[in-house]
Structure formats: structure tokens, C-alpha cells
Amino acid sequence: MNSATREAYGAALKELGRTNPNVVALDADLAGSTKSAGFGGQNPERFFDMGISEADMIGTAAGLATCGKIPFASSFSVFVTGRAFEQIRNSVCNADLNVKVVGSHAGPSCGEDGSSHQAVEDIAIMRSLPRMTVVVPADDVEAYAATMALADYEGPAYLRVARLASPTIHEEDYEFHLGKGDLLRDGSDVSIVACGMMVPRALDAAKALAAEGIEAQVVNMHTIKPLDTELLTACAKKTGKVVTVEEGSIVGGLGSAVCEALSESCPVPVRRIGMPDCFGTSGEGNQLLDHFGLTADHIAQAARDLC
Amino acid sequence: MGNELTDITSKMRAHIVKMLAAAGSGHPGGSLSATDIIASLYFKHMRIDPQNPDWADRDRFVLGKGHAAPALYAALAIRGFFPEEELMTIRKLGSRLQGHPCRTDTPGVDMSTGSLGQGLSVANGMALAGRVDGRDYWVYCVMGDGEIQEGQVWEAAMSAGHYGLDRVIAFVDHNGLQIDGANTEVMGVEPIDQKFVAFGWHTQRIDGHDLDAIDAAIEAAKAAKGKPSVIVCETTKGKGVSFMEDVVDWHGVAPSQEQAQAAVNEILAR
Numbered sequence: 390m391n392s393a394t395r396e397a398y399g400a401a402l403k404e405l406g407r408t409n410p411n412v413v414a415l416d417a418d419l420a421g422s423t424k425s426a427g428f429g430g431q432n433p434e435r436f437f438d439m440g441i442s443e444a445d446m447i448g449t450a451a452g453l454a455t456c457g458k459i460p461f462a463s464s465f466s467v468f469v470t471g472r473a474f475e476q477i478r479n480s481v482c483n484a485d486l487n488v489k490v491v492g493s494h495a496g497p498s499c500g501e502d503g504s505s506h507q508a509v510e511d512i513a514i515m516r517s518l519p520r521m522t523v524v525v526p527a528d529d530v531e532a533y534a535a536t537m538a539l540a541d542y543e544g545p546a547y548l549r550v551a552r553l554a555s556p557t558i559h560e561e562d563y564e565f566h567l568g569k570g571d572l573l574r575d576g577s578d579v580s581i582v583a584c585g586m587m588v589p590r591a592l593d594a595a596k597a598l599a600a601e602g603i604e605a606q607v608v609n610m611h612t613i614k615p616l617d618t619e620l621l622t623a624c625a626k627k628t629g630k631v632v633t634v635e636e637g638s639i640v641g642g643l644g645s646a647v648c649e650a651l652s653e654s655c656p657v658p659v660r661r662i663g664m665p666d667c668f669g670t671s672g673e674g675n676q677l678l679d680h681f682g683l684t685a686d687h688i689a690q691a692a693r694d695l696c
Numbered sequence: 697m698g699n700e701l702t703d704i705t706s707k708m709r710a711h712i713v714k715m716l717a718a719a720g721s722g723h724p725g726g727s728l729s730a731t732d733i734i735a736s737l738y739f740k741h742m743r744i745d746p747q748n749p750d751w752a753d754r755d756r757f758v759l760g761k762g763h764a765a766p767a768l769y770a771a772l773a774i775r776g777f778f779p780e781e782e783l784m785t786i787r788k789l790g791s792r793l794q795g796h797p798c799r800t801d802t803p804g805v806d807m808s809t810g811s812l813g814q815g816l817s818v819a820n821g822m823a824l825a826g827r828v829d830g831r832d833y834w835v836y837c838v839m840g841d842g843e844i845q846e847g848q849v850w851e852a853a854m855s856a857g858h859y860g861l862d863r864v865i866a867f868v869d870h871n872g873l874q875i876d877g878a879n880t881e882v883m884g885v886e887p888i889d890q891k892f893v894a895f896g897w898h899t900q901r902i903d904g905h906d907l908d909a910i911d912a913a914i915e916a917a918k919a920a921k922g923k924p925s926v927i928v929c930e931t932t933k934g935k936g937v938s939f940m941e942d943v944v945d946w947h948g949v950a951p952s953q954e955q956a957q958a959a960v961n962e963i964l965a966r
Contacts (some may be wrong), residue, residue: 413828435828437859445817445851455799457752458828460821476814476848484802484808557799572773 390557394532394550395493399424400564401536406432413453415439415462417446423463423493443468447476454486466478467490481545482520489539491548496636497669497677498553507669513641515547516614518683521616522546527588528557555586570617576604579692580624584610584643585632591634593685603696618650625655629694632660634688639663660691691696701907706733709936709963711770711783715844717956723763725933725946729871732765736910737836738771749803755833756822758807758813761840762796769793777804785877813846814916820852823861842874845883856924857896863926865917871933873944892926904929936963
């Protein structure tokens with residue numbers, strides 16, 4: 390409970406090592422940080438540390454997938470999605486291979502390592518790829534469930550997890566449904582659509598708004614692609630106002646995906662909260678979330694502005 | 697098999713020239729330089745079943761230099777993976793034969809390639825899967841000499857050496873030419889074999905148009921235990937068509953129908 394999503398990913402991967410003989414794992418010299426090391430210790434014959442070579446790691450994962458393996462290839466998000474982007478495009482997505490790309494330490498919550506290590510663009514570039522599924526779990530319970538679901542799902546996928554511990558919002562018996570957003574709280578005044586560790590902050594914002602008489606819906610949009618446009622459209626029709634919240638760039642991320650969908654199905658005013666087309670910087674993870682306005686206060690203010 | 701295999705290489709070369717003329721675009725030079733290597737693999741060495749292209753125990757083939765797709769398609773068609781008539785649909789809308797190999801479209805294509813430098817990593821992954829599953833298949837990968845300018849090739853070379861992937865047998869089709877000119881002018885790649893030796897590979901250098909030499913090199917590669925093997929093949933770009941041989945302009949230009957007919961006549965007269 391209240392642990393980082395990468396910890397839950399590592400625990401789920403280890404469990405998959407025990408239960409699914411087709412699952413293999415690869416890392417690029419960050420197994421201790423991405424938490425794939427637990428699988429490696431338990432299943433050394435199915436764990437491949439590729440060294441600091443993300444492009445080769447993705448290609449190797451693709452080769453394993455051609456033979457029926459289910460490779461989970463982990464590294465820091467900025468490296469695995471950025472350095473190996475074209476390998477993911479051609480050797481995984483264009484080849485339609487069952488590779489799970491796992492990007493850890495995503496977003497400014499990565500913290501002290503600074504802007505070079507804080508992916509803000511990963512959601513945008515991963516969701517731009519045909520055939521790719523993109524999942525950003527809200528907490529540790531969901532990260533565990535999403536990892537299990539992605540092992541069962543046949544096709545390329547990107548799982549974004551975080552370094553920083555964040556609050557658990559789900560009960561232990563939570564059921565994850567790939568491609569289906571979760572309406573966590575209903576309301577008629579405004580819809581707050583969030584992903585990742587922004588979801589608990591969105592819930593806090595909704596509580597604050599309720600005290601002022603503003604009833605906010607909160608949607609956990611854990612699957613950014615394929616987007617649950619049905620739920621999204623229903624929300625927009627009900628409230629007529631949408632705030633999106635993500636721990637990444639508003640250029641191409643969840644906010645963009647929501648705007649693209651609603652502009653065709655139910656155009657309504659939208660406010661996008663996230664990294665405003667900027668890189669991160671060094672600092673403590675929670676401090677950086679505050680610094681970049683990724684807070685319940687800021688979410689609530691955006692909702693008030695719309696109402 | 698010697699004469700029979702020679703006949704097959706002629707048939708493949710004739711197909712390649714005719715396919716590209718029909719398409720009006722494509723890469724004859726590097727297809728013709730790789731033909732003898734691919735023929736030796738598909739008609740002598742590889743354990744494959746055209747009726748069961750996804751057979752789990754089959755040998756695998758990854759065409760790193762995906763632009764030589766016509767050579768691969770010609771081999772697959774003659775081998776029976778799909779009708780030879782279909783070769784003439786290459787690069788056309790609705791064809792199963794894209795300009796570069798696509799595993800989702802074409803029976804017998806083990807991996808989609810075309811973006812240079814990615815194939816060897818994929819071959820390594822196939823070999824690792826075989827190791828995990830206890831299967832004894834071989835994984836072959838043909839790369840271009842220009843292709844090995846890509847950094848990922850050397851990441852993969854390091855990985856194959858590190859993991860001792862002795863089921864990986866790679867070829868470098870060293871025809872000396874790439875789009876912008878000679879390797880030596882664009883970006884020198886030699887000494888290719890010494891580079892692979894440094895990464896822990898078993899290395900050979902042969903005449904890539906000598907079918908007996910290719911055969912012997914593959915056998916020697918299979919006998920090298922505990923390390924991956926590379927066969928640097930000295931080849932001629934455009935091999936078999938005199939007006940294309942060693943002419944860099946034939947890297948990515950299709951022959952006209954008249955040129956193709958002249959080329960086919962020359963190939964079949966040999």
C-alpha cells in the first residue's frame with residue numbers, strides 16, 4: 390500500500406515469472422531501479438540484462454516475441470521510449486509483436502536526477518504508434534493488476550510507472566479492465582479526467598470542490614490508448630466541462646488524447662493540467678509536482694475557472 | 697546439388713530483375729549481391745517447411761538489409777511458400793510482398809525489417825528463445841556492409857558475444873557500395889572481421905559468390921561452439937548482370953523492361 394507503481398510492477402512481474410512460463414524479462418542495466426530484478430533473481434534463465442543498450446534490448450525482445458515469448462523490456466521511460474523509439478516502431482509495432490515496453494521513473498516525480506531523466510513526452514510518442522496500447526496506472530494496486538492484464542493481452546503495449554511512492558486509492562480486490570476508464574466519483578458540474586499518480590490528487594481536488602458546492606466527476610483514465618471514448622463522451626455530455634490531469638507534457642499526452650476525442654464526439658471547454666511544454670528540473674519528487682502545479686489546489690482552480 | 701543450386705541462383709536473379717522491372721522501383725544491386733548466400737541457406741541449409749511456415753523448430757532467417765527483399769521473396773517462392781507468379785506483384789497495393797519484408801504479410805518471412813541495423817538484435821532474441829525452450833534451431837541474419845554503420849549492430853554484436861549465442865550465424869554482404877558511394881568514401885567499415893573478433897565472434901571471410909565456400913563456411917560456423925559466428929562475404933553489387941556490376945547507381949533504381957530482358961538473357965546464358 391502507498392508504494393511506487395514500479396514496486397508493484399516488479400512484484401507482478403515476479404509473480405508472472407512463477408505462473409506464466411512464456412514471460413521473459415529484459416532490462417538495460419537498471420533492473421534494481423525498474424524492479425525487474427526480482428524476476429531476474431527468481432527466473433535467471435528467463436531474464437536478460439542487455440547492458441546499457443536500449444535499442445538492442447527492444448530488438449532482442451522482438452526476436453523473443455517472434456518465438457512466442459512475452460517479453461517485458463524495462464528501463465527508465467525516457468531511454469526506453471526515446472532512445473529505442475524507432476526500434477519500438479519498426480521491430481515491435483510494425484512487426485506486430487507481443488512486446489511489453491515498461492518505462493519507469495517517468496515524469497518530474499522521478500526527482501533529483503533532473504530533466505535528462507524525467508520523461509514528459511513518452512505518452513505522446515508511444516500513443517502515436519499504430520497498434521500500441523498505452524497504460525498509466527494510478528497506484529500500486531492498479532500497476533500490479535495492469536501488469537497482469539498486459540501479460541494476457543496479445544499485442545504491443547507501453548506501461549508507464551513511477552519512481553515516487555504515491556497514495557493507494559484502490560481496494561485490494563480492484564479489477565483492472567484494459568481500455569475501460571473508471572468513474573471513481575460522480576458529479577454533474579465538471580469532469581476531471583486523470584491518469585497515474587495525478588488520480589489521487591484529482592480526488593482530493595473533487596473533495597475540496599464539493600465543500601464549495603461544486604460536484605466534480607473523477608475519471609481514472611488508466612488506458613490512454615485505446616481511449617475509452619464512450620465514457621469520456623458520456624462525461625462531457627453530463628457536465629459540459631472537462632479538466633485533464635497528467636504527470637507529463639500536455640502536448641500529445643492524455644490532455645491531447647481527450648481533446649482529440651471530444652472534438653469529434655462532444656466538443657466542450659477543456660483545461661489541460663500537466664507539464665506545460667517544458668522539461669523538468671532537479672528536486673525532490675513531491676516538491677517538483679508542487680513546483681509544476683501538479684497539485685489538488687491547481688486542479689480545483691482549473692475546475693472553478695470552467696464552472 | 698552444386699549445379700542444381702547454381703541453377704536456382706540464376707532463377708532467383710532472373711526473378712529479381714523481372715520483379716523490380718515490374719515494380720518500377722526497388723533495389724537490384726544489393727539483392728543480386730546477396731543471392732548466393734540466401735540461396736545456400738534456403739536450398740541447402742535451413743530446416744524449414746513451406747507448408748508450415750510457423751513451425752516452432754524451424755531455422756530462422758532475418759534479412760537485416762531488408763531492401764534485398766526481392767532476393768528473399770524469390771527464394772521463398774521457389775521454395776514453395778507462395779506462388780512464383782506472385783513475385784511480380786511486389787511493391788504494389790494489395791500485394792503480400794511489401795517493398796521491405798513484413799512478417800505479418802508474407803508467408804515464410806520470420807521478421808519485418810527494412811530499417812537498417814535492427815535485424816541482428818532480433819536474431820539474438822530468437823536464439824535466446826531457442827535456448828530457453830531447449831530447441832536446436834539455427835538463426836541466420838544477413839546484413840549489408842553499409843548497414844553495419846548502425847550503432848545497434850555493435851550493441852547486438854556485444855550481446856551475442858556476451859551470451860555466447862552459438863546458434864546465431866550472421867553474414868555481412870560486403871559488396872563495398874552503399875547509396876552515397878563506396879563504403880571507403882562514405883564511412884569506412886573495415887576491418888570488419890577484426891571488429892567482430894573483438895566482440896567475441898567466430899569470424900570467416902569468403903567469396904560470397906562461391907557456393908562451395910559459403911557451404912563450407914556455414915559448416916565451420918556451426919562447428920564453432922560457445923560463440924556467435926559471422927561470415928564476411930566478399931561480393932559484387934549487381935552480381936550476374938554485367939551492366940549493374942559494381943555500379944553504385946543500381947543500388948536503388950529498377951531496370952526498364954528492356955534492361956530487365958537483357959539482364960535475364962545474360963543471367964540465363966551463364
